[in-house]
Amino acid sequence: MSPLCFVKTFLHGAEVMQLHLVTLIQDRTKRICNAFFWLVSLLFSSLFWFMARTITDNKDGPIQKYLLILGVLVSVLVQEMFRFAYYKLLKKANEGLRSINPDETAPSMRLLAYVSGLGFGIMSGVFSFVNTLSDSLGPGTVGIHGDSPQFFLNSAFMTLVIILLHVFWGIIFFDGCEKKKWSALLVVLLTHLLVSALTFISPHYGINLVSTYIIVVLMGIWAFFVAGGSCRSLKLCLLCQDKDFLLFNQRSR
Amino acid sequence: MLTFMASDSEEEVCDERASLMSAESPPPRCCQEDRQGLEDGEGADQWRGQDSEDDFDEDPDHYVCGGVPGQPSGLEEELTLKYGAKHVIMLFVPVTLCMIVVVATIKSVRFYTEKNGQLPYGAGREQSVQPAVSLSIYTPFTEDTPSVGQRLLNSVLNTLIMISVIVAMTIFLVVLYKYRCYKFIHGWLIMSSLMLLFLFTYIYLGEVLKTYNVAMDYPTLFLTVWNFGAVGMVCIHWKGPLVLQQAYLIMISALMALVFIKYLPEWSAWVILGAISVYDLVAVLCPKGPLRMLVETAQERNEPIFPALIYSSAMVWTVGMAKLDPSSQGALQLPYDPEMEEDSYDSFGEPSYPEVFEPPLPGYPGDDLEEEEERGVKLGLGDFIFYSVLVGKAAATGSGDWNTTLACFVAILIGLCLTLLLLAVFKKALPALPISITFGLIFYFSTDNLVRPFMDTLASHQLYI
Secondary structure, three states, rough: OOOHHHHHHHHHHHHHHHHHHHOOOOOHHHHHHHHHHHHHHHHHHHHHHHHHHOOOOOOOOHHHHHHHHHHHHHHHHHHHHHHHHHHHHHHHHHHHHHOOOOOOOOOOOOHHHHHHHHHHHHHHHHHHHHHHHHHHHHOOOOOOOOOOOOOHHHHHHHHHHHHHHHHHHHHHHHHHHHOHHHHHHHHHHHHHHHHHHHHHHHHHHHHHHHHHHHHHHHHHHHHHHHOOOOOHHHHHHOOOOHHHHHHHHHHOO | OOOOOOOOOOOOOOOOOOOOOOOOOOOOOOOOOOOOOOOOOOOOEEEEOOOOOOOOOOOOOOOOOOOOOOOOOHHHHHHHHHHHHHHHHHHHHHHHHHHHHEEEEEEEEHHHHOOHHHHHOOOHHHHHHHHHHHHHHHHOOOOOOOOHHHHHHHHHHHHHHHHHHHHHHHHHHHHHHHOHHHHHHHHHHHHHHHHHHHHHHHHHHHHHHOOOOOOHHHHHHHHHHHHHHHHHHHHHOOOOHHHHHHHHHHHHHOOOHHHHHHHHHHHHHHHHHHHHHHHHHHHHHHHHHHHHHHHHHHHHHHHOOOOEEEOOOEEEOOOOOHHHHHHHHHHOOOOOOHHHHHHHHHHHOOOOOOOOOOOOOOOOOOOOOOEEEEEEEEEEHHHHHHHHHHHHHHHHOOOHHHHHHHHHHHHHHHHHHHHHHHHHHHHHEEOOHHHHHHHHHHHHHHHHHHHHHHHHHHHOOOOOO
């Protein structure tokens, strides 16, 4: 199991690295800011859960499960709120830069959206996965107490899909904010809630993973069209006939 | 400000803190007001133009002049911010590397997380006892007390002792500098880097080899440590490739941080981190602060200070080389080309001052514009050390939770970003520790106590947020 788990980890690590390479260097600062925002949102949601738990005096039983579910839902809400807050911050910063120098072209909001999603995704993925990963190194048997032996595989796949989802959500969210399409924001929030809620049915990983992957594909397609792609540009890109893209690559070298 | 207690023997502790010196954005040569003494071994984190790579030459620091004809003030702010962003990134990498080295060592080599009396290997005992004894001079109050209040009191007392030692050494250093006892200072620095590069490396290597159960004979060990140390001394104190110098500075910061992590008692370490950021703030910003006085003295004398204790991430840019001519020509004609590539970004420093700079003649390397301007950021090694101590302690203590370590790491980087932003805005000496350490401490305690149980419960139930 564990070598397979490592393969999965490397796969999703490779995917993250590739995304990094594609993104510009200057956005490293923004990505750290994003990560920070996600961290703060996590802090607030943990605080809420902790307080709720202390209020109920740490009693065992179903109430803990309900509290956890509530904690998860609150956390999703807080994350989306922080995404919105980050959007506002970026907008202000862009306006500030534009007012300083009106001739300068500000970085495109789409790029910022992508970086924002990536920052959130990386932080979220890393926080979900790194402890599991370090535990997987240690001596132990998966599922010795009767739990599912696919624990690590599921974690790896879910983390992968969460990172991708955050990227797509970021793009869609920012685009919705830009064009004042509040329905897009609502859809992002609802799909986030849906994905988290689907994880409640673990250990039935099959349904969980399959539906999450369907959602990711849908979100991906939506984000692609929102970011300005079209079937034509996709075809050109895949057949390496996209002159603009090739020229851009040459120029940046 | 970087205050260092350079130790010339095992008994002393190398303590360095850093501050950020003012940012001088791209130098218009016409405005040479206020030459500011750059190197403050005290942690000047600054952007400066330097004429040569020789450490002891004068560094003409130029302020961006608002009054340059034809330059809108928005341009200079834009430049400042752009440089700010670039310099932030240039500092991210070394700080991250240092922290990675420290965390990797802490997680894998048991030696650095064991307390003094619990060494599993007898052979290591004699090596570790001496530094332990020496550091316990600074933290004599034990933390093995029955009550929490007593332990807290002891850690506060330890902190007071440590901070007063640091203050005393700083003042001693300032006095030495004021009375121009340069030879003494250089000797002191050389002795301390000797100790770091040879003794601490030897101990570190020994422990790593023990952890991985790799046998190494003494001649090989001697050769390795000798080569490493000798090259390090040359790179740091004399001349060497910039990358190598940076690598050595990162390594000695990591070694120093590991020593602190091992030998400072737990609670004392946290209180010391807090206290030292307060001290840094006071020492750099107060008019009579020792570090501020040091900076000002250096400025008056137009001298660099203690280049061996600053990490410099300078980009070297040469005017007059054939390859850069078109781009620097481009820079002169088009002051703003945000699409400029990385190479010509450096030549950005000559924006729209054609009246100041003669356009470099292509293929004429001998002309007087062939200078090497280093435009980089400098951060004192003390900052590296204390950032790494914080992250290393987060990795070492408690549950060994990676989330806490990561949270502290992100918090410190954000603090560094903010500090550099403030530097760009205020353009004067700023302490680099307070914001980062504050964020780091807040995030450590909150993540360890609030976020960790939440994330652990989520992970065990396989819930994803």
